[in-house]
Amino acid sequence: MSPAVRKWLPPLFAIAVLIAPFTGWMPAYWVTLFNYIGLSSLVALGLVLLTGVGGMTSFGQAAFVGFGAYTSAVLTLDYAVSPWLTLPVSLLVTALGALLIGAVTVRLSGHYLPLGTIAWGIALFYVFGNSSTLGAHDGLSGVPPLRVGTHALIDPREYFVVVWIAVISMIVATRNLLDSRIGRAIRALRRGAVAAESFGVNAPRAKLIVFVYSAVLAGLAGWLYAHFQRSVSPGAFGVNTGIEYLIMAVMGGAGRIYGAILGAAAVTILKDQLQNILPWIIGSTGNYETIVFGAILVLVLETAPNGLWPLIAGPSPPPKVPQRPQAPLPDREKPAAGTPLLRVTAARKAFGGLIAVNDVSFEIAAGEILGLIGPNGAGKSTTFDLLTCVTPLTSGNISFCGKALAGEHPQDVARLGISRTFQHVHLAPDMSVIENVALGAHLRGSAGTLRAFAHLERQEDAALLSNAKRQLERVGLGEQAMMLAGSLSLGQLRLVEIARALCLDPVLLLLDEPAAGLRVGEKKELARLLRELRAEGMSVLLVEHDMDFVMSLADRLVVLDFGQKIAQGAPTDVRADPRVLEAYLGGVT
């Protein structure tokens, strides 16, 4: 497909969809059905983000549809507010509700989260059904239609345009969000919060953004539903409907935007057609459609476990990255070489009875490479976690530029200018290399969610991505920028992690076994890069197994064994220290 076709195809298709009902080819019955598909698509689209991208399974989305629908119904019926004016109010009420519910829900871990959504889903359903303001079990009827001037939008074909304009704009907004700084953070979170947090992503906040956004999409569907159906009753907002929305999202392909539309269409049409066809085949009415629907659902999942959309469209295409070089981001002021930077005083970490780090003290000065070595289980990784505040200190003190780190979160540590790599690579395999790297610059952007929806932050985003590209080139992986991270070798992934760490523009770089898995040539390149960084005034803490590598790079070494510091000093002195030989090499030389 040529780029021009690729660019113009979606808008042309969108226009074709919007005029379809007026061509006369689409029977009225199907127009109405497609209106319902559009409404469900909005909710399913929210679930694509919440469940597919954010990893939070919600059974309660139908309740947010209820928020939107009831708000507008009550305001138009009881207070005679114009339906167009109730739109922002409905969305606001849904957002506020979601903010309250979400504040609790996103903090639930593992299986507790889906159960939590069932819990408030059921509770809200009972509230809808028992509140007299909301018409209790009978609901509210006689909701006024939408009007353009004096013309009421009652004809399903006209309403079709309203519904599908909403769907199309929300597709665009969702795509824009996913392809932005905030979107990348959200996508990275699912594959492990540790990495995202160590680059300054506030995980609960990012999750809450997704939660509220998906609820607002449901609220919009609710508002549209109220003025299309012209009545609102609790039956449509229970957990059963919530499950149906989830089925749509999963059947279409959780995590894929167009999967939501496809899933909504598949489920809605299937249920509708089964109701029409089955009595005709079997000859009697019964609940046969649920039997067949359940069976078809299982069959579809067995043939397409990733959903229907990936089956049709293949894997997601790589992101667009600006080709033009952008103005570089402003760099941080580096402290003068030799000034004390990080000071670790009697740091101790105990896990129950086991003391992993036992009163270890050392310092790092600006513009210095410090090697931290020791046999396996010596406490190097734990020390690393203490420095990055991933685990809290049991006792002792760590200060950076004179500021105590005790009690800080990993994201605050990133803010201070400390960035890190991980011993076990923490990258999102289903994101491109450059998107993974750009996460490192998360704190260097400021555009929020709302600007991301409309892609008003392109300038900033381009600067972030082009910075990421530059760091990738620096570690020698410029060519691989557009590949999926999952397709790189482990050695390359380690370099990707270093590029991501550099994106933060750190004062102190913490590297956990960066040379493991690299070949000799690559190790030489890495050593050259680290020397270059040191010359620029960056400090590096290097945890490494390859002795030749550490010895030739580090200015000073600290040696740990069984959680204790057993030696420190210049590489040549440490190498000759008998205690080090005994501990590190097990008496063998």
Add this chain to the structure above:
Amino acid sequence: MNETLLSVADMHVAYGRVEAVHGVSLAVPKASIVTVIGANGAGKTTLLNAIMGVMKGKGSIEFDRKPIADLSLEARVANGLCLVPERRELFASMPVEDNLLLGGFRRSRAERSQALEETYARFPRLRERRRQLAGTLSGGERQMLAMGRALMARPRLLMLDEPSLGLAPRIVRDVFHIITKLKEAGVSILLVEQNARAALQIASYAYVLELGTVTAAGTSAEITNNPRLVESYLGLGGASY
């Protein structure tokens, strides 16, 4: 050279659309140690997984002259293949002895208790720890338990994925000593290692895997004397960076 026990020809393995192993062929003779060395990410683990049937691969696998490429993982275990994976994959919430007994899952009760005695004789440390939960063992003990569990099935071919990974040098020596003794007892061994130096010391034949392809093969002596490989993998001679 001994009769061939395992022969793999033109093996391709892919993760989704990304191929990680591109047409690898290798052979393991009976009662010998063959090693596959290579950097992280070269495709060593993927290759072992495909031979064992943990992952699907394309290519032919013959075990004792019988094609096994279409057999399920369970059937391959029943035929005498056994894999000790890189992450050991022990039953962490169960005691050491249960882990071992489950290793002999496909054997009769009598065979199982006999094999248990042999395993304890080979790894006295495991007997001491037999009531302890596998999840609470140290790294070296875990590797011993993983090997012991595999041996409970009396495999004819034992595949070891990075047995030295994460172990202190002294324990690595013990593990390699045990591997040598297993060979002497008639078990064929396919050893995947990053610690090329140690692997070449005990293996009789070696394959070098680079980016999913075999780039060199030969007796251990030949590989050890190849200057390019020495520089890339053995890191001898105190390289300066």
Add this chain to the structure above:
Amino acid sequence: MDSTIVLFLVQDAVINGAIYALIAIALVLVFAVTRVILVPQGEFVAFAGLTVAALEAGRVPPTLWLLVALGVLAAISSIAWHWREMEPRRFIGVVASTIVVPLLLILVTKFLAPLKLGLAANTILTLLLIVPMGPLLYRIAFEPLAEASVLVLLIASFGVHLSLVGLGLAFFGPEGVRTAALSDASYTAGALIITGQSVVVIAVTLVLLAALALFFGFTPTGKALRACASNRLGARLVGIPTSVAGQVAFAMAALIGAVSGILITPITAIYYDSGFLIGLKGFVAAIVGGLASYTITALAALGVGLVESFSSFWWSTYKEVFVFTIILPVLVWRSLRSSHLEDDE
């Protein structure tokens, strides 16, 4: 509220809690071995109750036809997914387990049902009809999805649930049933009357829990199931066939469900769709137990029983709201305690 009422409510809670505990343990077992959250667990309960009721009335239970239908589907599914490796022996095995066994059960049941043989025979016959449904369902819906994500398995599980409820209506009809009490005895302890029914429920639950503990602790099959739950890849590497393990887990879940159904039908009227809510309460207990710990799960089930029993006394219209709202703080508390663990699913 006097102490008699409190004691009465507690008795009620303990009985219901015992049944929720059984359901919850079945859910934990199935999830640990197969990663499936078994939404249709409640259907085993409801169908067992309806089967006992039919047998009690001397009618041939429609469960038979349901079993035959599932058998045919399982045969089709097994043959469709494994036709390439279908050797004659395996083919005979598939047909025997999916077609022949249900047909034999038809003959036995048709012969025995009109005889009204009494409680013991009805119980055994019910178990014979319900238990095979577990492995059949596993083969139809979940074995082909063994590598899928937990979310996809969950949605498939909902699909199975929807189909089964539909089938339940088609085969059993919309009428509710209630069976005779398992024991007519009653004992007085102070002001409290303890019914024989409660004693039977508690005794059977305890016996079943003890049997499960022995099974998992001492039998090779039980240990193999634990191995699958502890480390799936490890289990496959020692040659444990995970699909057989899945079938065993499903059979046990069906067994536990059937027993719960026989225990609960004398207490509450059971309809074709009663299973979902019972299953959901068991699910609450299972989740609070972290889908892992049997002890916490059993305690949580008792908690659910207590909350339900007392809230239905004080606030009966909002009983369900109460049960489901009160778990939110519990979930938050449990999450905070486990917040340092990352979910690697």
